[in-house]
Amino acid sequence: MKVLVPVKRVIDYNVKVRVKSDQSGVDLANVKMSMNPFDEISVEEAVRLKEKGAAEEVVVVSIGPQQAQETLRTALAMGADRGILIKTxxxxxxxxxxxxLKGVVEAESPDLVILGKQAIDDDSNQTGQMLAALLDWPQGTFASEVVLEDGKAKVTREIDGGLQTLELQTxxxxxxxxxxxxxxxxxLPNIMKAKKKPIDEKAPGDYGVDTAPRLSVVKVTEPPVREAGEKVEDVATLVSKLKAKGAI
Incomplete structure (x- = not known):
């Protein structure tokens, strides 16, 4: 079984995001970048499946600038076998x-595609579902457990009412x-080994995809600063203050 894992290069989750002075977007100059945390979980799960003998090869793919190769190297150091960079x-x-990714899947023919449920930069939570629709493949989202057996994937997923278990045909x-x-x-030894693992470079045009944006950003602003809290003597005072602020 081959597992394909898409990974995204994003601003490190420990970094405080700054908005550009002209409010046209987020300032990326001299900002630490790293792998999207949900994608780290995807890579880890794929590597664990390989260690259990349920998967034979783990291929990671990233779409982004040349620097995204560093993100792929991180995934290779975690245990993936090879990488593909779709450079743009x-x-x-x-x-x-x-x-x-549909084009990559058609070229690589994986049995399972594991993605992070969302990226922490745009929080779209769309790519996995869109890919499943384009491929007409079954999908299990928000997985908290994945078990492979007899050509099927048993996925336990988190829902509002608790847990739901799905059985997907691969x-x-x-x-x-x-x-x-x-x-x-x-x-460190795995980081050194990752430098020798192959990374193929492609372009969106190789898969016949136009990456021209369909959305335009009007303005990006920072959230308003939270006001300091204050203590009140009793419930009546609390209610009157909430009324004054229009909260109730």
């Missing part, structure tokens, strides 16, 4: 990402939630 300096929207799409696993730290 454009901001690629979820539908275009799904179309590119090939299938799975998107990962936070509680699926805890990603490993890449060891």
């Amino acid at each position: 300096d454009d901001t690629v929207e979820p539908l275009a990402v799904a179309k590119i 090939p299938a799409i799975v998107t990962t939630d936070l509680r699926l696993n805890e990603p490993r730290y890449a060891s």
Whole structure:
């Protein structure tokens, strides 16, 4: 079984995001970038499936600038076998990402595609579902457990009322939630080995995909600063203050 894992290069989750002075977007100059945390979970799950003998090869793919190769190297250091970089300096929207991934899937013929449920930069939570629709494959989203057996993927997913278990016939799409696993730290020997693992470079045009944006950003602003709280003596005072602020 071959597992394909898309990974995205995003601003590191520990970094405080700054808005550009002209409010045209987020300032990326001299900002630490890293792999999307949900994608780290996807890579970890794919590597664990390989370690269990349920998968033979783990292929990681990233769509982005040349620097996204660093993100692929991180995934290779975690245990993936090879990488594919779809090189573009454009901001690629979820539908275009799904179309590119469809082309990659058709070229690679994986039995399972594991994606993070969303990226922490745009929080779209769309790519996995769109890819499943384009491929007409079964999907299990927000997975908290994945078990492969007899050519099927048993996916336990988190829903509002608790847990739901789905049985998917492979090939299938799975998107990962936070509680699926805890990603490993890449060891120094594995980081050195990852430098020798192959990364193929492609372009969106190789898959016949136009990455021109369909959305335009009007303005980006920082959230308003929260006001400091205050203590009140009793419930009556609390209610009167809430009324004064129009909260009730």
